[in-house]
Amino acid sequence: xxxxNSVTSALTIPDLETVYDTLATAIDQAGQDKASLFLVKLxxxxxxxxxxxxxxxxxxxxxxxxx
Amino acid sequence: MHTPTTQARPSIYYTxxxxxxxxxxxxxxxxxxxxxIVGSGPAGMVTALELARHGVASVVLSSELQxxxxxxxxxxxxRSMEILQQVGVAERxxxxxxxxxxxxxxxxxxxxxxxxxPHDADDRFFPIINVQQQFMEEYLHDACKAxxxxxxxxGNKVNKVDQKxxxxxxxxxxxxGVYTLESDWxxxxxxxxxxxxxxxxxxxxxxSYEGFFVIADIKVDLPLPTERLAYFDPDxxxxxxxxxxxxxxxxxxxxxxxxxxxxxEEALKPESLKARIDAQLAMIGHAGAKWExxxxxxxxxxxxxxxxFVYGSVIFTGDAAHLLPIFGVRGANTAFQDAxxxxxxxxxxxxxxxxxxxxxxxxxxxxxxxxxxxxxxxKSTRFMTPPSKGFxxxxxxxxxxxxxxxxxxxxxxxxxSRPHEYTHSMLNSTGDDNGLFKTGxxxxxxxxxxxxxxxxxLLDHLGxxxxxxxxxxxxxxxxxxxxxxxxxxTQGMPLRVIAVGSPTPVTGADTTLADAxxxxxxxxxxxxxxxxxxxxxxxxxxxxxxxxxxTRLQAAFHTALPQ
Numbered sequence: 207x208x209x210x211n212s213v214t215s216a217l218t219i220p221d222l223e224t225v226y227d228t229l230a231t232a233i234d235q236a237g238q239d240k241a242s243l244f245l246v247k248l249x250x251x252x253x254x255x256x257x258x259x260x261x262x263x264x265x266x267x268x269x270x271x272x273x
Numbered sequence: 274m275h276t277p278t279t280q281a282r283p284s285i286y287y288t289x290x291x292x293x294x295x296x297x298x299x300x301x302x303x304x305x306x307x308x309x310i311v312g313s314g315p316a317g318m319v320t321a322l323e324l325a326r327h328g329v330a331s332v333v334l335s336s337e338l339q340x341x342x343x344x345x346x347x348x349x350x351x352r353s354m355e356i357l358q359q360v361g362v363a364e365r366x367x368x369x370x371x372x373x374x375x376x377x378x379x380x381x382x383x384x385x386x387x388x389x390x391p392h393d394a395d396d397r398f399f400p401i402i403n404v405q406q407q408f409m410e411e412y413l414h415d416a417c418k419a420x421x422x423x424x425x426x427x428g429n430k431v432n433k434v435d436q437k438x439x440x441x442x443x444x445x446x447x448x449x450g451v452y453t454l455e456s457d458w459x460x461x462x463x464x465x466x467x468x469x470x471x472x473x474x475x476x477x478x479x480x481s482y483e484g485f486f487v488i489a490d491i492k493v494d495l496p497l498p499t500e501r502l503a504y505f506d507p508d509x510x511x512x513x514x515x516x517x518x519x520x521x522x523x524x525x526x527x528x529x530x531x532x533x534x535x536x537x538e539e540a541l542k543p544e545s546l547k548a549r550i551d552a553q554l555a556m557i558g559h560a561g562a563k564w565e566x567x568x569x570x571x572x573x574x575x576x577x578x579x580x581x582f583v584y585g586s587v588i589f590t591g592d593a594a595h596l597l598p599i600f601g602v603r604g605a606n607t608a609f610q611d612a613x614x615x616x617x618x619x620x621x622x623x624x625x626x627x628x629x630x631x632x633x634x635x636x637x638x639x640x641x642x643x644x645x646x647x648x649x650x651x652k653s654t655r656f657m658t659p660p661s662k663g664f665x666x667x668x669x670x671x672x673x674x675x676x677x678x679x680x681x682x683x684x685x686x687x688x689x690s691r692p693h694e695y696t697h698s699m700l701n702s703t704g705d706d707n708g709l710f711k712t713g714x715x716x717x718x719x720x721x722x723x724x725x726x727x728x729x730x731l732l733d734h735l736g737x738x739x740x741x742x743x744x745x746x747x748x749x750x751x752x753x754x755x756x757x758x759x760x761x762x763t764q765g766m767p768l769r770v771i772a773v774g775s776p777t778p779v780t781g782a783d784t785t786l787a788d789a790x791x792x793x794x795x796x797x798x799x800x801x802x803x804x805x806x807x808x809x810x811x812x813x814x815x816x817x818x819x820x821x822x823x824t825r826l827q828a829a830f831h832t833a834l835p836q
Contacts, residue, residue: 246670254680
């Protein structure tokens, strides 16, 4: 699962760096009160673009690890 | 001594009649009853009417002397109207009711979701009709009163039910004191706070939600169509939800969620009600509109059911058997389906046409329905009143996204009550052609209505017993089938044969529907002559064949009435 995903949809390192900065800036922009709401909206938009509930489920499990 | 109030309940739009209590001293001593129904709400009265249709007498006990206070249930689904048609009150419901099929959800002043419930040309009834519960109860009561098999007793409160070997003894309190009543069967239709359920210490399974809602009926003149209105997170009630429905007689239903921590007592204070209703009217553009309060109450959402509806001689039905959230109009609409199901299952057992396995089937089917509703209604409830921080975040994220992102808008759908399909019922035939049909209602499904002509629909012709729809243009039902049908009738099975597809009456059929354009045949997916459907007394399908033969018809009868 993780393997397939990393092969088919990995970001390039420059793109990953861009995502990193974009997300960090957006969380700051949303502000402390709205950061969670912002992240949930983003997760829903990404899940819809992903169009695969199983992959989303795997992402949820991966993100829950090592909190 | 039970002394129900003799003061007519207050109402702006409904004149309550206070009925005379039934007193044992005014009636001769009675022997053991077949069925006693405790409770005279929608579930109790429809059970009584369905039993009577199948020839079984019942006693209905109502602790009060008048119909229920306030509008309570107001939205009745198409399937409910089809059931009410069977017990003879659909016309009166239609006359006084407001039919509708559109629903709207609003967030930050924008309509973010519009539901358009399908209305097929083959349907007699609208997806939903709004009628206040008192009127519905009055129509059902008039039908009960007109039926010699129903002994309706106002002012009779059940104190106690003692289960004996194969029957029960009820202690009934009245304005002149107690009397005892014996009955083979007791139907507990005594509502969400069922005293019989409590006394038996029965545990319900499921969840209770914390959020409280105020439910208020106001008389107000609003130039808005009959459509469901839902408002999420408005400025005057942040984070909470408001629902509005038009009712007949110039009344509007307003439901609003209470802020966390507020008690029902605080919420029902006149000044609190006034401030909030004024705020809601202002928000929808009618600030300062004059209104008058008719009735208000408080509820919280629950998704609970008994795991079995039959306990010895006592059978639970309607809200006494399960507590369902209002989102999706689940209360009375589910009760009608429970009562329709119970009516025929119990009648057939009382008449000895089937063993008590039939009641076990009723319980299995209706508990299954309750669990399906809990699953579906749970989703709506978690959206309307998020039970945890996570659910609230998701709901708020969806509200926010819905202003610009269409893909989340279907999450606003409140999943309106629909009839349960008894797909895996033990009454479904095993050797028929169910799996070979390409269309049409399948095993356990409710029937598909079909328009036959002006003010003439298929369901007008069905019910009261089993119905065999036989598709043919031949002059007669084949002899072998006629013999099987006759044999079943001789054993007491109420069975009507409806021939479909011949312009002239078909020999061996009770009714012939011409179906000149083949529309009925097409909707039922019958490709050729000789196809057939067997419908149970609740009109759900229990067998269907591409080509019916006597052996398989006999087998279907045998399966439908377990001995």
